[in-house]
Amino acid sequence: MKMTFRWFGEGNDTVPLSYIKQIPGVSGIVWSLHDMPAGEEWPMDKILEVKRQADEAGLNIDVVESVNVHEDIKLGLPSRDLYIDNYKKTIEKLGSVGAKVICYNFMPIFDWLRTDLHKPLGDGSTALFYESSRIAGADPFKLVELINADSSFSMPGWEPERLQHLTSLFESYKGVSEEHMWKNLRYFLKEIIPVAEKHGIRMAIHPDDPPWSVFGLPRIMTSQENLRKLVKLHDSPSNGITLCSGSLGANPANDIVSMIHEFGDRIPFAHIRNIRVYDNGDFIETSHRTEDGTVDIAGIVRAYHEIGFTGYARPDHGRHIWDEKCRPGYGLYDRALGIMYLWGLWDANQLAAKKEAVQ
Template sequence: MEQTWRWFGPPDAVQLSHIRQTGATGIVTALHHIPYGVVWSVQEIEKRKAEIAADPSLGLRWSVVESLPIHESIKIGEGDLTVLFDNYRQSLRNLAQCGITTVCYNFMPVVDWTRTELAHPLPGGGTALRFNLHEFAAFDCFMLKRSGAEAEYAPEVLARARTWFDRSSESDRSKLLANIMAGLPGAYDRYDIPGLRVVLDRYREIDAAALRENLARFLREVIPAAEEVGIRMCIHPDDPPRPLMGLPRIVSNENDLAFILGAVDAPANGLTLCSGSLGAGPTNDVPAIARRFASRIWFAHLRNVAKDPDGSFMEADHLGGDTDMVALVTVLLEEQKRRKDAGDPRWRIPMRPDHGHELLDDVGKPTHPGYPAIGRLKGLAELRGVMTAVSALRDLPL
């Protein structure tokens, strides 16, 4: 698999030279400064490519776009969407013109990946991302005060949420709001409580069926254009794979993925296999899901989570947690061999070590939450070892 690394552009504290030291050669990035719904011009794409290639000795290339974000109006199905669809298609054409042909995106409403703790303490002083359901319930029920929210949580979770809220200070509550808003990208908007209520109100009439149809409409609009120029679109699963704040989530399990890939049954309509997002779902068998949809996996995020019975989870070591990473890597390497044997020139699946613990000298550095250098380096090294061993034992191409 092509070993890649997420980079948030020139402001990223993890520099391109650091990325090369990890052994990764592919860069996963986006034009974060361009507002949602606006065309990515050839000039802006080439500028980012030039930044990545500025030092030829690093041998880096822009391998995957993550993400080309979808405007909220498309998710809601609101108003005349002609210009937004036209702009998205033009961005795809421009990316293809510049030689970038793998595009990761998501269809999560309002918020992206969501955690309640960004620095859960680990033994020895490191930190991890964590989602505590009772803290999220406290936010949803007692800070946001969403109508009907309390009925959506188990009694024991609600009781813990009430206890947390009653004991919390204003500082605790402000920190919880900031943590929940921290998922990047594509949610760069930051809301206070009143602002969040306003944006949630736009979804008042949108249930899972309506959101699913809006996604299918998006696919019908853009996949033919992607197919025409050789772009492989790959949808990212919901993180976590459960409704949040009354917002439906429709990319959460095997049935969801079957619907999406069948909505427009074309190779350009593919999947980002995120083992952490899917792995947080209590009924999701991630290696089995990967095996079923292997032929449509164009990108892989490899990380692990350890789940609690109440629906909480913590980001574990890349080879720890609840997902059998050896089994999953085997599925992906076997799919690569199938593609190579079939003569597909793009047979390698780009992968990246997704998220990582904050460790050693990275503790306290101004990196994006979940994206420190050392924790991801550790994860990539572990995953590289698994890939190398499985490849040697099963005679599968790396």
């Protein structure tokens, strides 16, 4: 397992690369060009600047999260071919600088959804929170205002400029079914996977967050059955999954351990984080510690060890602790604690395997 840490870029992140380098076992950053609108070809000079910064810090740029997919591709509009062509050119450039994995998602309009960015926990920390009753029948426009007003940082997937056409986007998705989304995803993969294969890139789709329909929008990356359908759309190691335990774990019916064993050879990138799910459908993000949430983090790490996982992992979201002023979910302290917890579990599995081998 290769440990990474998501970084939003110089001047756009409270965590400097020098701090990331000091977290034991972290070998690379998970990065993106966050100022690039979806659908545009990434400029080589900006890619090389991130590589230069990472190289100087002694970190790799193997994992890119995300190269966003334009809504016209998800909708299957005639204009999609232009944006797919730009996507192919970006894949080529990223391959040329050594990128190995591109994380992306196929969620309509919203990349992720929460109702509170700083919900207090019992220990005095705060965390991202989803309150189901506030979503049912809620006005999505009000939620956009809430998310952007509640943070002094830009929020990927919730940028004001990206959502300025929200009304027309909702109109565009009227009548778009899950079947349409599958058809449009198949078209997209048919075009980009051969390019990814050629340039040594593994595409890794992120599950929908949360893994169910919101505001009547179709969502398809929600379950083990649907991940099974995904890998059959294009039979290639480059058609992979970013297995996110927090996203999929919001639905208690999802068995993450089973998914790891079934799709192990199709998981180049793992997001490992915990959440606590309540009986009414609410959920809150917790520490990574197994006992603090309802996701079996210990079982998940054991499953990765059992399949001989050599892909990339990151601790994903963290709580806001010790009065840290940071991007919601992406501070230094709790994610660094999460990494050490994950390494502890991994080392325990390594030791158990060695003892078993001796016996």
